[in-house]
Amino acid sequence: MTRFLNIAAGIVALAALGSASPRQRAEPAGLDAFISEERGIALQGALNNIGPNGSLVPGTSAGFVVASPSKANPDYFYTWTRDSALTMKTIVDEFLFGDTSLQTYIEDYIHAQAVLQTVTNPSGTLLPSGTGLGEPKYYVDGTRFNAAWGRPQRDGPALRAITLMTYSNWLISNGQEEKARDVVWPVIANDLSYTGQYWNATGFDLWEEVSGSSFFTTQSQYRALFEGGELAETLGVECTGCDEAPQVLCFLQSYWNGEYITANINDQSGRSGRDANTILGPISVFDVNAQCDSLTVQPCNPRGLANFKVLIDAFRNASLYPINEGIPQSSGVAVGRYPEDVYYGGNPWYLITLGAAEYLYDAVAQWKTQASLTVDKTSLPFFKDIYAAARVKTYKPTGNGTEFSDILAKVTAYADSFVAVAQTYTPSNGSLSEQFNKTAPGNPLSAHDLTWSYASFVTMAERRAGQYPPSWEPSVPAEVPAQCAASLTKGTYSPALAAGAPNVTTTCMSKVLFAVNASTYYGENVYLVGNTTDLGSWNIRNSHPLQSSNYTEENPLWFLQVDLTAGETVSYGYAKHEDCNQPYIYETTNRTLVVPACVEGADDVVVARTSDEWEGPDGSSGGCAS
Ligand code: NOJ
Ligand code: NOJ
Numbered sequence: 001m002t003r004f005l006n007i008a009a010g011i012v013a014l015a016a017l018g019s020a021s022p023r024q025r026a027e028p029a030g031l032d033a034f035i036s037e038e039r040g041i042a043l044q045g046a047l048n049n050i051g052p053n054g055s056l057v058p059g060t061s062a063g064f065v066v067a068s069p070s071k072a073n074p075d076y077f078y079t080w081t082r083d084s085a086l087t088m089k090t091i092v093d094e095f096l097f098g099d100t101s102l103q104t105y106i107e108d109y110i111h112a113q114a115v116l117q118t119v120t121n122p123s124g125t126l127l128p129s130g131t132g133l134g135e136p137k138y139y140v141d142g143t144r145f146n147a148a149w150g151r152p153q154r155d156g157p158a159l160r161a162i163t164l165m166t167y168s169n170w171l172i173s174n175g176q177e178e179k180a181r182d183v184v185w186p187v188i189a190n191d192l193s194y195t196g197q198y199w200n201a202t203g204f205d206l207w208e209e210v211s212g213s214s215f216f217t218t219q220s221q222y223r224a225l226f227e228g229g230e231l232a233e234t235l236g237v238e239c240t241g242c243d244e245a246p247q248v249l250c251f252l253q254s255y256w257n258g259e260y261i262t263a264n265i266n267d268q269s270g271r272s273g274r275d276a277n278t279i280l281g282p283i284s285v286f287d288v289n290a291q292c293d294s295l296t297v298q299p300c301n302p303r304g305l306a307n308f309k310v311l312i313d314a315f316r317n318a319s320l321y322p323i324n325e326g327i328p329q330s331s332g333v334a335v336g337r338y339p340e341d342v343y344y345g346g347n348p349w350y351l352i353t354l355g356a357a358e359y360l361y362d363a364v365a366q367w368k369t370q371a372s373l374t375v376d377k378t379s380l381p382f383f384k385d386i387y388a389a390a391r392v393k394t395y396k397p398t399g400n401g402t403e404f405s406d407i408l409a410k411v412t413a414y415a416d417s418f419v420a421v422a423q424t425y426t427p428s429n430g431s432l433s434e435q436f437n438k439t440a441p442g443n444p445l446s447a448h449d450l451t452w453s454y455a456s457f458v459t460m461a462e463r464r465a466g467q468y469p470p471s472w473e474p475s476v477p478a479e480v481p482a483q484c485a486a487s488l489t490k491g492t493y494s495p496a497l498a499a500g501a502p503n504v505t506t507t508c509m510s511k512v513l514f515a516v517n518a519s520t521y522y523g524e525n526v527y528l529v530g531n532t533t534d535l536g537s538w539n540i541r542n543s544h545p546l547q548s549s550n551y552t553e554e555n556p557l558w559f560l561q562v563d564l565t566a567g568e569t570v571s572y573g574y575a576k577h578e579d580c581n582q583p584y585i586y587e588t589t590n591r592t593l594v595v596p597a598c599v600e601g602a603d604d605v606v607v608a609r610t611s612d613e614w615e616g617p618d619g620s621s622g623g624c625a626s
Helices: 031-048 079-095 101-115 154-171 179-197 217-234 242-255 279-283 302-316 350-370 381-386 401-423 452-462
Strands: 002-007 010-015 213-214 373-375 393-395 509-517 524-530 555-564 567-577 591-593 606-609
Touching: 031 079, 031 401, 031 452, 079 101, 079 154, 079 452, 101 154, 101 179, 154 179, 154 213, 154 217, 154 373, 179 217, 179 242, 213 217, 217 242, 217 279, 217 591, 302 350, 302 381, 350 401, 350 452, 373 401, 393 401, 401 452, 524 555
Parallel strands: 509 606
Antiparallel strands: 002 010, 373 393, 509 555, 524 567, 567 591
8 A cells, every 4th residue: 555645845655554444534635624633533542541541541530631551562551640730730721621521531631640749659648748749650449559660750740730720710710719729729738749849859851861950840840839829819828839939940040051941950861951841841831821031931932933943953863853854944854852862773753742832733823813923033044044134123913014914934944843743654554653764764663542642632633723821921131130039838648538539648758778689680670569459469470679889799799678567567579581582580489578667857767677598499691682
């Protein structure tokens, strides 16, 4: 079968791509037709991945958004706080635009998140200090995930708060202020407390790879805290943490390096910092009524536009992405996370290529709203690429020239050209995976039916159609302190009972150091598993990986600190595993430990230390780790 695909640079014939397609598009659709059809597919694609009735995710509890139905290569059958919040924000916005059938998803989400906030996990607990809220992902029934991961991730609570606040504002304008205050606000308040307490602490970025400070995270945190302060005032409640907003905004300014926005700072990644992080942030804080010079760094911001160009140009390089070869400077390309990316070979992502389009539609909407477009020295190179006559000046729609509308038309066409790239690589059944191959024919790669990819299509299509989410920016431009300070406000946390959270109480957890001498082959690892949920309920998939940083030939030590409930008697054991498709090797003994009392207010103190010797068979070298 040969299909014809429309790309920005022309019409190219490609060999059969993708799978059997229930909804064949025989002819290459024009962009409008493609978008109107795909928007419906995308919204349904996201809903298919949400419990309890999502058709692709059986077994998922109500209100949990699964990242992708893919259970292997990669296994994305989990619920991530970030992906869920961004997807539910899209669903709340669609609800506000009139799709009332979506309300049950939102109600389920509120309940699911209230419960999830109380789940003790490897990042910590809700009580007393909120640390558990930074956990990035859980099983799809809302239980904890114990394996090694880039944790904590501090964008999740902020993004969830933003989503819930958008819905709360709707409740307030629709006579349900009491529900907003009594049911939803307690969930939001925990997330804002967390944000106000930990915004200045390092954590992992949205790609779960770099530990440090991340632009996307800081930008979302500012929006959450500012909006939180406003909402609290409306509801007549206290927001603990929201007073930190000006400091967070102050910190946000420090990501600009004079040329572009550095995605990660205070990190050790050694990367250039050119990263789609910095365009996904602005589109998720987009406010059509905001000013372009707002310190919140809106899409039309001159630094944002300069950054956009630097980032996109990093992907124009055909030796990085062969499918971008020959695309002119004025036209959109396939865009990935960051040029150094190697995950699945480092390819373009749908949600980022679509995000680039959304970014530009957002900027156009802002210039239209303001009836003004200022090109300054910083943003000039961005404009020059698509409008050679651009000069440093302020363009207005009034007067006799047509330059203002010409520039807007050029930026809109530029946005469309990114969508056309995504269209080219969208299989005929409209399914969107995470990535598409950087090499022709640009086939889909990594997780299939990625919820976030679908959500990104919907938000892009909304902006293109002139549908904007509610405003949130201060009407008086926010100012920052003369001197940024590394402040924090200690949060107040409590289970959101009215939304259905269980009434958890402060448990002082006892830190136990598990230590076992176990000789292993290079590439072989040791895991801890036991009978309690904290220890993985004897499910090896949910075991804890031990650390080997003190391992020597004479002293083959594997260890891990785990927080356990004081007074509990636990059974546990170790397992060895080499990642060469060999089975786990289990100990032949069952161990018991009585967890000692905790030390109140000193949760870093190790109250027990095991000194175990491996009891069980030895593995054999699988030879795949060398
Ligand atoms: C590495 C990827 O780069 C990261 O983004 C991903 O979340 C994890 N692996 C897990 O799939
Ligand atoms: C990997 C991405 O890097 C991360 O941002 C995302 O949360 C997970 N996949 C799940 O989609």
